[in-house]
Amino acid sequence: MKQRQFERRHQAGWARFAERLALLERSRHLSEAGKGFAEDYRQICQHLALAHERGYSSHLVDALQQLAMRGHQQLYRHRSQMGAQLLMFVLAGFPRLVRAEWRLVAFSSLLFFGSLLIMGLLVHGYPDLIYSVVSPAQVGEMESMYDPAARRIGLAPERESSTDGLMFGYYIMHNIGIAFQTFASGLLFGLGSLFFLLFNGLTIGAVAGHLTNAGFGETFWPFVIGHGAFELTAIVLAGAAGLKLGWALVAPGPLRRSEALKRAARTSVRLIGGVILFLTIAAFLEAYWSSMTWPQPTTKYGVGAMLWALVAAYLMFAGRITHAPD
Missing domain, CATH: 1.20.58 (Methane Monooxygenase Hydroxylase; Chain G, domain 1)
Structure with a gap:
């Protein structure tokens, strides 16, 4: 040319x-x-x-x-x-956003942690109740994953030879899939988010109650306490983001439903950005720390307590300086 x-x-x-x-x-x-x-x-x-x-x-x-x-x-x-x-979003904007949506976060926490605690106590008192939530095959797999004799705790037998890097990728994809499912199903007028918050809470509670009854608590609790601070909190926040979408459809106020949904989505998508950050941290901890057998349980409990305190302090106090931009 x-x-x-x-x-x-x-x-x-x-x-x-x-x-x-x-x-x-x-x-x-x-x-x-x-x-x-x-x-x-x-x-x-x-x-x-x-x-x-x-x-x-x-x-x-x-x-x-x-x-x-x-x-x-x-x-x-x-x-x-x-x-x-x-x-700045990580340091200030995200925790401020969580605090701004505290009502939905509190409701989501009540559904998830409430169902988890109640189901755990029920299965602990009535062991056969586990099979109303989890299939016998899944129960057997969970028992093998948390067997004290296992080389790596928290891994299914077919994954015990996997490297930490491969498991890190697997955990990220698996956890983000659960969070996105909980979030996106909020478009069903919030019913989908309600269902998945309760379903995940009941399932985790049932597994926790059963493994404690079966004598695997000494491996299960040290495994989950560390990464659970980020992973379980992320599920709650994903549920809150989905409920915000659902509430915009149920009660749009003076706005048209499409406009109310659009406004709610701006906040919900930003919440999901923070959820992905939390799940990435959780996957890293699960792959490189939680599954290790050499630390003593007291060490894992101590680290887990610090991580829960860190998450709570971050969400409650980070970004409270008024001039910090989102």
Whole structure:
């Protein structure tokens, strides 16, 4: 393609990119001009490479080179801003969001931990009740996972040869799947989130009660206490995010249901961002710490207590400085 044709075809795009650059260079924060900027920047770089390859005039090459250099500066400037915003969300925005939605978080906690505690006590008193929630095959698998003679605690027999890295990936996918299921089912007017909070609570409580009865408490409780601080809290928060979607549909107030749902989703999606962070930490602990057999139970209980205290302190106190941005 001749240079004149090349310029005619792409001149308008270059001009639009230059206008976006000017807006970004004048702005100290991300703006609408930043949307899709990375794709446009890559296209400018492609055009520059073509101009070099085809031997177009230095006038065109220099102009494209200048656009590419300015684009590179803005791309990494705004990427660093996005990183700072993400850090501030973790340090302040997420715990403030949890506190702002304390009613839904409290209700979700009551459903999940209440059903877990009640079912655990019932199975502890009436052992056969476990089979109303968990199949005999699953009960046998759970017993083998927490057998004190196992080389690695908390792993099914077929997974005992897995590396910590593989188990880390497995735990992330498994836990995020449960959380997303609990969250997304809130679109069924909240009924789905209610169901999965109760179902997970009843199942975990039944397993805990049965394993304690069977004499595996010395392996089960030290295994779950550490990563459970992040994992169980994440399930509660995912349930709260789903209930917020459901409540927007049940009681939209003066808004249309679609608009109420859209507003609720903005908050719920941000909550799920924090849930994914919690589940990633939980998966790391489960793969690299919880399954280890060499630490004494007292050590694991001590670490677990500290982790529960850390989660509670983070959600209650982090981000309370009023000028800290979300």
